[in-house]
Amino acid sequence: MLLAEANPPPEGWFYHQLPYGSDALVHPLRLIINGGFGILQFDNRDNRLSSVDFENGWRAVTRNVRHPVRAIETEGWWDFLQREVIPISFNANQAQYWPNYTLHLIGGGMSYTMMREWYQAQRFPRPTLWAGTTLAAYHLLNEVVENDRQLGTTTDPVADLLLFDPASIVLFSHEGVNAFFSRRMHLSDWSGQPAIDPEKGTIENHGQNFSIKLGIPRAKSWSFFYYFGNHGEGGLSYRRGTSAYSLAVGMRARELVDLEDNTLTTRLAPSVGLFYDRNGSLLFSAQWANTTRYRWKVNAYPGFLRVGAFSPGLFVNANKNDEVLAGIMIRAIPIGLTTRVSP
Numbered sequence: 001m002l003l004a005e006a007n008p009p010p011e012g013w014f015y016h017q018l019p020y021g022s023d024a025l026v027h028p029l030r031l032i033i034n035g036g037f038g039i040l041q042f043d044n045r046d047n048r049l050s051s052v053d054f055e056n057g058w059r060a061v062t063r064n065v066r067h068p069v070r071a072i073e074t075e076g077w078w079d080f081l082q083r084e085v086i087p088i089s090f091n092a093n094q095a096q097y098w099p100n101y102t103l104h105l106i107g108g109g110m111s112y113t114m115m116r117e118w119y120q121a122q123r124f125p126r127p128t129l130w131a132g133t134t135l136a137a138y139h140l141l142n143e144v145v146e147n148d149r150q151l152g153t154t155t156d157p158v159a160d161l162l163l164f165d166p167a168s169i170v171l172f173s174h175e176g177v178n179a180f181f182s183r184r185m186h187l188s189d190w191s192g193q194p195a196i197d198p199e200k201g202t203i204e205n206h207g208q209n210f211s212i213k214l215g216i217p218r219a220k221s222w223s224f225f226y227y228f229g230n231h232g233e234g235g236l237s238y239r240r241g242t243s244a245y246s247l248a249v250g251m252r253a254r255e256l257v258d259l260e261d262n263t264l265t266t267r268l269a270p271s272v273g274l275f276y277d278r279n280g281s282l283l284f285s286a287q288w289a290n291t292t293r294y295r296w297k298v299n300a301y302p303g304f305l306r307v308g309a310f311s312p313g314l315f316v317n318a319n320k321n322d323e324v325l326a327g328i329m330i331r332a333i334p335i336g337l338t339t340r341v342s343p
Helices: 028-036 054-066 068-075 077-085 097-121 127-146 156-171 175-184
Strands: 195-197 202-204 210-216 219-228 231-240 243-258 264-278 281-289 296-300 313-318 324-329 336-340
Touching (some): 028 097, 028 127, 054 068, 054 127, 054 156, 068 077, 077 097, 077 156, 097 127, 097 156, 097 210, 097 219, 195 324, 210 243, 219 243, 231 264
Parallel strands (some): 195 336
Antiparallel strands (some): 195 202, 210 219, 231 243, 264 281, 281 296, 296 313, 313 324, 324 336
C-alpha cells in the first residue's frame, strides 16, 4: 500500500480534475446526496431513508415558498431579518443566519462553480444550465428533508430558497469572487464519502463540508484553517510542498431542535479534527465529536491507499455505543456501501 503520486492541479477555480482525494469524488449525484440528506447526520434524526416523509416535506416547503410574505408576517419581519438575514445576534437560537451565509451563500456558490467546471470537463453542452439545475435539486431536497416534520408556517425555506440560494449563484457568477475564494481563501470542497447500509436502509458518512485556509503574514508554511458544514472548527494548517496537515477544534451540530414558533435550530457539541490534503484535495481525515451517532469518523479518500491499480475510498465510523461501521467508496459510483462490523 503506497501513497498516491503527487500531481500539480490543472487550472480551475474549485474543480481541478485530480485523480486522488476529495477532488476525485466530485460528482453531481454525490453533491445532491451529501447536501440533500445532510441533516440526517443529527443524533435525533432517523437516518433511514424510509423514515423521511418526503410528501409532507414537499408540502411544507411549497406552502411557505408560495406565500413568503404570509410566512414572514406570521413570524414578524424584524424577527425574520435578525434571525435569518442580518448577522447581529450571538444567541444560538437566533443565529440561523450563520448556516445561511456559510453553507447556502458561500458553500452553495462555490458548489455552483465547481459543478459548472465539472460539466465543462465532461463536455456537457450548456454547463451553466446543468450546474444551476444540480444546485436547485440539491437545495430543494435539502429543504424537503429538513422540513419533513413541519406542519405550521416557517421562514426557513423562504430565506434559503428565495434569498440565499439564488444570491449564491449570482455572487459566484463573477470571476473576481471565484478568484478571491479560490486563490486567496483556498476554499475547497471536503465533503463526505456517502454510503448506504443495505441491511438497515440507512445513509451513513455523508455531509457537505468545506475548508478554508488563510495565509499567516510572515509565516510562509502556516495558515489559519477553518473547516465547516453542519459544524465549525478552527485551527492551523501546515504546508510542506504540495501536502498540508491541519488541526482544528470547535463545535458540531448534534441535534435539530424545533422551537415553539416552528423555527429550527441546533444543539452543539465539542469536536476536533485532523486532516491531510494534497493540492487542496482531502486525502485523510480523523474526527471526534461528543455526539451519539458519530463519535469517531476516519476517512481515507481514493489515492491515499493503493493496492496495485485499485485505490478506493475507505472509512470507519464508531458511535457512542462502540458500534463500528466500515465502508468503501469507488470513484465511478456516487454512493458507497457500508456495514456494521461490531454489535
